[in-house]
Amino acid sequence: MWPPISTRSTLAEALRGWPAPALDPGGPAAAAIATLSWVLLALTGLILAIVLAAIALALLGRPAWRAWLSGERLVWIGGVALPIVVLTGLLIYGLTTTGRLAAAGPPGEMRVRVTGEMWWWRVAYLDAAGREVIHDANEVHIPAGRPVTFELEAADVIHSFWVPRLAGKLDMIPGRRNVLRLQADAPGVYAGQCAEFCGGPHALMGFLVVAHPPAEFERWRAARLRPPAPPSDPLAARGAAVFAASGCGACHRIAGSAANGLAGPDLTFVGARRSLGAGILPNNQGTLAGWVADSQAIKPGNRMPPFRTFSGEELRALAAYLEGLR
Amino acid sequence: MGLKLGSSGAGAAVKRVTFLMSAGLAAAACDGGAVQPRALANAEPARGRATIEQVGCAACHHIPGVRGPKGRVGPPLEGFAERALIGGRVPNRPDLLALWVRDAPALVPGTGMPPMPLTEAESRDVAAYLYTLNAR
Amino acid sequence: MTSETGFDPKLLDRFPTRERRPPGELEELERVWRAPGGWRRLTVVNNNYVGLYYVGSAFLFFLLAGVLALLMRVQLAAPLNGLLPQEVYNQVFTMHGTVMMFLFAVPAMEALGVLLLPQMLAARDLPFPRLSAYAFWAYLIGGLCFFASIFFGLAPNGGWFMYPPLTSKIYSPGINADFWLLGIGFIEISAIAGAIEIIVGVLKTRAPGMTLDKLPVFAWAMLVFAVMIVIGFPAVILGTLLLELERALDWPFFDAARGGDPLLWQHLFWFFGHPEVYIIFLPAAGITSMIIPTVARAPLAAYRLVVLAILATGFISFGVWVHHMFTTGLPVISVGFFSAASMAVSVPAGVQVFAWIATMASGRVRWSTAALFAVGGIITLTMGGLTGVMLALVPFDWQAHDTYFVVAHLHYVLIGGMVLPLFAGFYYWTPMMSRRALSERLGRWVFGLFFTGMHVTFLPMHLTGLMGMPRRVYTYLPGRNWEWPNLVSTLGAVLIAAGVLIFLIDLARNFRFAAEDNAGDVFGGGTLEWLPTGLYSTRSIPRVTSRYPLWDDPDLAQDVEAGRYLLPGAATGVRETIVTSPLRAEPQYLQRMPGPSVWHVLAAVFTAAAFLLLTVQLYWVGLASGVLAVAFVLRWVWETDWPMNAETAELGAGVRVPTYATGPASHGWWAMVVLLTVVGMIFLMAAFSYVFLWSRRPDLWIAPPPAAQLLAIVAGQAVAAGFALAAARLVRRGGAGRVLAAGAMIVSALAGAAAWALDIGGWRAAGLIPVASGQGATVYALLSLQGLLTLVILIMAGYVAVRVARGLVSTDRTSTVDLVSLFAVYTAAQGGLAALLARLFPGGG
Secondary structure, three states, X not given: OOOOHHHHOHHHHHHOOOOOHHHOOOOHHHHXXXXXXXXXXXXXXXXXXXXXXXXXXXXXXOHHHHHHHOOHHHHHHHHHHHHHHHHHHHHHHHHHHHHHHHOOOOOOOOEEEEEEEOOEEEEEEXXXXXXXXXXXXXXXXXXXXXXXXXXXXXXXXXXXXEOOOOXXXXXXXXXXXXXXXXXXXXXXXXXXXXXXXXXXXXXXXXXEEEEEOHHHHHHHHHHHHOOOOOOOOHHHHHHHHHHHHOOHHHOOEOOOOOOEOOOOOOOOOHHHOOOEOOOOEOOOHHHHHHHHHHHHHOOOOOOOXXXXXXXXXXXXXXXXXXXXXX | OOOOOOXXXXXXXXXXXXXXXXXXXXXXXXXXXXXXXXXXXXXXXXXXXXHHHHHOHHHOOOOOOOOOOOOOOXXXXXXXXXXXXXXXXXXXXXXXXXXXXXXXXXXXOXXXXXXXXXXXXXHHHHHHHHOOOOOO | OOOOOOOOHHHHHHOOOOOOOOOOHHHHHHHHHOOOXXXXXXXXXXXXXXXXXXXXXXHHHHHHHHHHHHHHHHHHOOOOOOOOOHHHHHHHHHHHHHHHHHHHHHHHHHXXXXXXXXXXXXXXXXXXXXXXXHHHHHHHHHXXXXXXXXXXXXXXXXXXXXXXXXXXXXXXXXXXXXXXXHHHHHHHHHHHHHHHHHHHHHHHOOOOOOOHHHOOHHHHHHHHHHHHHHHHHHHHHHHHHHHHHHHXXXXXXXXXXXXXXXXXXXXXXXXXXXXXXXXXXXXXXXXXXXXHHHHHOOOOOXXXXXXXXXXXXXXXXXXXXXXXXXXXXXXXXXXXXXXXXXXXXXXXXXXXXXXXXXXXXXXXXXXXXXXXXHHHHHHHHHHHHHHHHHHHOHHHHHHHOOEHHHHHHHHHHHHHHHHHHHHHHHHHHXXXXXXXXXXXXXXXXXXXXXXXXXXXXXXXXXXXXXXXXXXXXXXXXXXXOOHHHHHHHHHHHHHHHHHHHHHHHHHHHHOOEOOOOOOOOOOXXXXXXXXXXXXXXXXXXXXXXXXXXXXHOOOHHHHHHOOOOEOOOOOOOOOEEEEEOOOOOOEEEEEEOOOXXXXXXXXXXXXXXXXXXXXXXXXXXHHHHHHHHHHHHHHHHHOOOXXXXXXXXXXXOOEEEEOOOOHHHOHHHHHXXXXXXXXXXXXXXXXXXXXXXXXXXXXHOOOOOOHHHHHHHHHHHHHHHHHHHHHHHHOOOOOOHHHHHHHHHXXXXXXXXXXXXXXXXXXXXXXXXXXXXXXXXXXXXXXXXXXXXXXXXXXXXXXXXXXXXXXXXXXXXXXXXXXXXXXXXXXXXXXXXXXXXXXXXXXXX
């Protein structure tokens, strides 16, 4: 019925920490920074070696060496001349890279708006006129090989959007809109995490960037512009009825249904997401049921209250319904 | 050969020894400490634990030894190895547990535990891990 | 040789004197300086005691915050570890950072200054002994109560940097954030008080002949430390004030919806926060600059370059704060400037490192625990400084900011740059104040465990950060490969703890406080703190002619002890020290110093109580406590500016100096100027806030009240200033001059109050309310600051009147009036400037 889990778990694959994501770039921005990082590591290693050698010689070296090292000359060379030369070079390198990375994209570039919430990510895809046409949460889909402009905002407190394999981070600050250009060179799933302390379960606020081959991305986008078909399976249909009757629509939106709440994540395509709870759980009927019934045990302090009013069958029906929203 | 129940010396002694031996065997069978491991062919508890973490069982259950949330939706699984029933309804047998773990509604239609995306082999691994959970 | 003050330097050639000292002179000196016993020990003001208590308290907070760190490390050793639930962890990491930075690092350096500077400068005490004692008690009481909040689950939980909007009332509804804001308040007061002490002490109470060119590097470092506190702390003082106003009264400084801006907090906080780390680092670098020459038995190489480097670091460090904000989306140009400045600030640090290496090369290092800690610190600091250069490059910072890479960097520079030198200082200077030195055998274990543990803990964190682990996370998911470096870091933390434990054992076994029969100059240091001392510092104050007086004059210790130098006794029968000129250290006058007193202790208790009561929202009791604190301060101040029993006093060998000074030569004047600089910086920060919020939302600014009002306000403040100046003139005239001066002060205070009332009334009439917008909030913040100062002047004008009525003011005893006048002139100037700013900029709405 199912392929083995090791071949299915894109979440686990994306979360892998070795090689170190910041030094394992998957896009041009991260690549530029990774190169800079290696240069810095090499340079600082060299300078440290020089300083350690100087200390060793000063303490244990031959009298001739020690005489050379004593006095003001060493201070001028090592403390003034050498740093000024090295730092000037580094500064030029750093500033030119900064300018390149911060350059804005051309006007027609694809735009995605991500809003940091406590403790999840509201995602909206913009059309050419700047209207939000597709809504999602905790997962962003982009075409591979092309830059995408991310508009970063915050709904409540300061968050920070960080996908180390693709680019540096950029803060999401209430009252401001920050712009980040991201490109993934190859299709794949890239893990991100909130990088500005936002209280409570800040540690459990992750997200995924999914890069598709361009043709596949167009198909994905087209599919997303249509709301999902109503559930055919009787259990899932029962779940839809439970959803509607339980007030879930007050916080959540499912396109093509009466549910249109904006307080919580958009659930129109929740079944297709590769994770739940903002990058912290795999997505299947079991975890869906667990989250709905008592998300506080999974992510304490999050804004969704536990729902202990469902019978076993109702809970399973809901889980089947939500899983079918893909 | 029958054992005449009488009070003659040798007979009484044999009777007593037999009684004690039977009691001892019964006691060994009834345990009082460790459970006999339930046999699952080709199943590895360590693989089962990894599978549990990857599939997210902890979203509903508090499972000792598993890194994850301590879910409160389903019963805690501490000491599961010694439980007589699964889900309060199904006998706690290896074959039934493996089936339950991947398709609980097939065994108990009213259960709140949905079917889980596990292969047969994976569900046996999971069962093997659950059978290592002895009560402290 | 030209003289700075008119004092004839040849007079100092009369020392050392040859005649025997009169009998009883030493006993009299001892009697005058004796510390009270029993419970009265709490009233002591002598720097030996206050310094010791201060260092001990700072070290206690180090231990407490260290325990918190251990808890954090155990929690993070495994993924989804359940040891510390999320809310507890958030409080623990916030307290770790806050306690380390505010209750340990800055106070420890200040404490060392209090303990060492008088001895190092051969002054009998710091110029304002009760002020440092007050600062200490407020800090200890307040700090302990603040720390106790964690046992009630009330500890702040927004990170040590407390960014709004997370710390605004909506998202932090409990009083946890208020604990931080008000809890930091009395620490800020302590720091400012200490800074005043140190600036005036280093510049005005040196041994005669100790020109700036001969000033010990530690003293230079403390001077820069204190000036940086004066310039930098006001930003956080204002910031905490604004955030508390927002939380308590809903004034929208940081609320984007009403024209506030979360980045305003970040600018204010980091304008303080970056210099803060150099405030912490520079004195420790000064310690290293004192220890390395001694253990290498060679003078510090490139002394002038090192001093320049300290000055340059202090200066440049005020221009780098935005490097904490590289990821906030600021324009590339501003980010580029701060990147350049952040790299520049590493140059003076490099100068000091190479000066230390050159010193070691020019001598022969004799190894001891102090030397081990000093050299270990240099290596660790260098590594931290190099990762700092990496972070100064913006693209790299975009990956590494807010990850464990920064945690690694900051601990390398703080431990390598401050904690290791501090331990070196402990081992080095303990013989100066204890009967026994610390154990060298145990010391090597302490060093080995601490140094090794430090690197085992923090070196892997560079990698952990680049592996994607952000800061301030109470846990992490399995499968990210973060568990291995985290486990290694936790093991390192255990090693550090073991090292500290052995240190505590050593301390308990060997440290026995003794001002007189201490262990002596065990390491063979050449600077003045190694002279034989008592509670009165040295028996006589030497004339200094070199940077290492004890090396250049082998008889110095003996001569000083025998009273052959200046001020060999209590010239006027009370505690005194010599006040000297700032550049060439020429004797100017003899300063009378206070002895033990209860008033500053009570003032400290009620100051701390006021802040803490306000935090727990017992407003009336808190207000009453504040009133009592002010009353006790006034009672304490009442004893200043007291008549001396002689107009001049003899320093020895016929050299006489006055016993009183007024005007810019007096230590009181200097203290007031420093205080006014602090107040001025607070005002500057408030003005910045006003302009900043306007630049963000000019559309929310309403038109100012009519211009005629502005003229009236400025005129009123001009009158206030004029009368204040007149008061200082009048008091110097005979006859009714004093009474007229008191009257002039009162008129000045009333004029200032009237101008202020007009100002605030005008804005209310114009329809501006503080909760409405960023303009409302900042205008009323400026008005509140002005109101506070106006209240102070009203009180002080009354104080002056009472002094005059009691006959304590005379034509040659004018300090009280001079200082109050200075404060009043400043208040008037600030009132005028604030009104001009708010009403003329940007103009019509």
